[in-house]
Amino acid sequence: MLIAQLSDCHITRPGVLASGRVDTAALLQQAVASVAALAPAPDLLLLSGDLVDSGHPAEYARLRALLAPLRLPMRLLPGNHDDRVALREAFPEQPWAAGVPFAQSFAQWVTDLPEGAATLRLIGLDTVIPGRPGGMLCRERLDWLADTLAQAPQRPTLLVLHHPPLHTGLQEMDGMNLGEGREALAGLLGRHPQVQAILCGHLHRHIHGQLAGVPVIVAPSTAHQIALDLRPGHPALFNLEPPGYLLHRWRLAEGLVTLGAVSGDWPGPYPF
């Protein structure tokens, strides 16, 4: 099972640069070309939030067109730059959760992926607080997660959420990671050892951490990255270092391995 995770694409309307400077559509095209060249091809394309820059329907239409060349099954989640209603309307074929209280408004899902005789479960969680940069898991969303985990306690599971439940030392970003619900999420992990890892976005940098002993893996942005500056009191700035994405390889006997990928062009490969 191969899952390509792209994150924080921040697609704008044509003619608009993200933060006045970044051609996010061109950079997503570059990432899409890189994923398209992978052999074997991924089984799933996972997009972990901040899909677009302002949540406008025209941005989602452009995102859809930019992803179309991949012809891969995909799962999408909202980030703080998204509008969950516009997202759900733009991608109506996604298996958005329904049938439980409040789920009609949250953009989240469960997907079971067959892998030989085994199955890998992915649970996408909506951590958005409309109008705010930080994220949360409220009681309704935690209850839905607890129910979903309890349905298949033996099934290896990955959680996917935009806001990482981490303190990274990137001080300004730490003020807008997963806040409310973090401790409750840690408690759920303790009761559900089938969770193999938590996949996130939001930090615009490839980062690894842990919550309750479970790996937390943060994807870089396909566009702009957060500058690596751990000095207290310094603001979060972005730069245009080479962007990329993650390739998650899962085997029942071997567990999860995550390979970092850089998108773009460079010399090589050459024999050693």
Ligand SMILES: [Fe+2]
């Ligand atoms: Fe972002």
